[in-house]
Amino acid sequence: MTGALRTSAFLLLALLAVGTGALSTKHRPLGRNFVKRSEIQLDAAIVDRNGTELPPLNTTYYFDQLIDHTNPSLGTFKQRYWHTWEFYETGGPIILTTPGEGNAEGYESSLVNSTINGMIAQELNGSTIVLEHRFYGYSNPYDNLSVESLQYHTIQQAIDDFEYFAYNVKLPMPGGDHVTPDEAPWILIGGSYAGALTSFTKVNKPDLFYAAWSSSGSWRDLSNYWGYFDIIRQHMPQNCSADVQAVIGHIDSVFTSGNDTAINEIKGLFDMNLTHLDDFASALQNPLSEWQGLQPSSNLSDSLFFPFCDALEVKDNQTAPSRDGVLRMHWRMGGIWKETYYPYYCSDQDAESNVFGDIQCKRPVYTGLTVNNADRSWYWILQPNGLLSNAAPDGEPTLVSRLIQPSYGSANACYVPGGVQLSTNAKVNETNAAYQGWFVKADRLFFANGEKDPWRDATISADGTNFQSTSTRPIAIGDGYHCSDLDAANGEVDSTIAAVQAQGLAAMKSWLETWEPPTRR
Numbered sequence: 001m002t003g004a005l006r007t008s009a010f011l012l013l014a015l016l017a018v019g020t021g022a023l024s025t026k027h028r029p030l031g032r033n034f035v036k037r038s039e040i041q042l043d044a045a046i047v048d049r050n051g052t053e054l055p056p057l058n059t060t061y062y063f064d065q066l067i068d069h070t071n072p073s074l075g076t077f078k079q080r081y082w083h084t085w086e087f088y089e090t091g092g093p094i095i096l097t098t099p100g101e102g103n104a105e106g107y108e109s110s111l112v113n114s115t116i117n118g119m120i121a122q123e124l125n126g127s128t129i130v131l132e133h134r135f136y137g138y139s140n141p142y143d144n145l146s147v148e149s150l151q152y153h154t155i156q157q158a159i160d161d162f163e164y165f166a167y168n169v170k171l172p173m174p175g176g177d178h179v180t181p182d183e184a185p186w187i188l189i190g191g192s193y194a195g196a197l198t199s200f201t202k203v204n205k206p207d208l209f210y211a212a213w214s215s216s217g218s219w220r221d222l223s224n225y226w227g228y229f230d231i232i233r234q235h236m237p238q239n240c241s242a243d244v245q246a247v248i249g250h251i252d253s254v255f256t257s258g259n260d261t262a263i264n265e266i267k268g269l270f271d272m273n274l275t276h277l278d279d280f281a282s283a284l285q286n287p288l289s290e291w292q293g294l295q296p297s298s299n300l301s302d303s304l305f306f307p308f309c310d311a312l313e314v315k316d317n318q319t320a321p322s323r324d325g326v327l328r329m330h331w332r333m334g335g336i337w338k339e340t341y342y343p344y345y346c347s348d349q350d351a352e353s354n355v356f357g358d359i360q361c362k363r364p365v366y367t368g369l370t371v372n373n374a375d376r377s378w379y380w381i382l383q384p385n386g387l388l389s390n391a392a393p394d395g396e397p398t399l400v401s402r403l404i405q406p407s408y409g410s411a412n413a414c415y416v417p418g419g420v421q422l423s424t425n426a427k428v429n430e431t432n433a434a435y436q437g438w439f440v441k442a443d444r445l446f447f448a449n450g451e452k453d454p455w456r457d458a459t460i461s462a463d464g465t466n467f468q469s470t471s472t473r474p475i476a477i478g479d480g481y482h483c484s485d486l487d488a489a490n491g492e493v494d495s496t497i498a499a500v501q502a503q504g505l506a507a508m509k510s511w512l513e514t515w516e517p518p519t520r521r
Contacts, residue, residue: 042108046086054084057108063169067141068152069160077141084111085127085173092125093185093512100194101378103137104130116486116501117189120508127173134161135377144369150380159201163208181208185515191215191483200435202442211444211511213504216483218458227457228389229399232291235452240309244399246326247333252401269334271342274356281401283356287341288399292454294481297489311336443472444511446504450480474507476500
């Protein structure tokens, strides 16, 4: 990646730039925080520091949240949350997180010390909460995801949810009715989109959370975010990178040649007879985007990325030299796609147009109105903020087809329910003005990023930036991937991530030592 600062509107959601054109139920959309957690027995009883047995971690609680914070007369809906007080002692902090853009079930491990949330709770005698984001899972104001319902799905409503929850929830723990932010210090933690939301909340409501931790929080929305795949290119095995670039370059030359016979040969090789060539090119990004599932701890990694490279590079149980010809590599990649990735992304009854044919706008991800369709909710929130990751500009090496340009995403009205075009510069600038983007001035906000995170170039640790770490806004970067600092296991195997975690823990401890109830300040 060049050192020059990427041009285009610096903005908001980083983790927001949504996935590639190809998406299925098994595909990990770009920007979504799918971090595999250590196995924890969620239904097992746990005890507090006095030996008192507590409810299992998967106990679901419900909070009456306002549908519209600008019009409380619309009433409330049931917002789900999970909570434990394993390490809590009176006066300790209340540590809140949201997994952001997805069903919160399965994130109960964020309550305990296998994650940074629980590590902070253990260190500072706090209790932990996982709050499901509105319009995800089963925390929905209405029983559908129609355009009419989604009008109440905004960044600001989500921020206001935090405030209303913090000041009105009666936590089931002893003394849980006297821990509002004016009675106890609250800490907000988020990774990926939720990391961006953490920063936005500190800007919008600086006194609501006394301290905050933003992991991989990319709040610079780019109209042409090509850094995603370029960071992967830099850190992946270089022989694999060179071969992928060669094959993609060959496919691009054929697709732009106008030679229908040659084009159809490539479609047949990959068994993907899509009408639109940019849909085809977008589908081929999927194995590369599996990089986002990598973590330093092998117990946390869940990715088909390296099997893809192995299948491309290993021949007769030995790593092959630079492949003897682009066409041979091309044929090999087509075989890998048909044998491994096509079946992985598509079920037997799926037609490729229903899985990869985004321009047709017929897939359930776009048309399904049933709640718990995280992708539909995600595309909606991207409307004023996020764009797709694209190929590198001319003159730069690229892992993905140059057919994937901003025009591919912005012209694809499928990505926003109701057919509204994706973000415009005016909307991007409006979001930046509201939440300060990169230039956040909030205090007691800790930033953690990973060198190998494909979203890093949209974070405060992007190449070409020079944001200074300060005592009130520390910036720490380890040799990790996406949100690696949030898991204790990653720090156990990578000293650079352990250092990030230690720095963040020290900051939280130092800041909380200065907290006093407002009446005593």
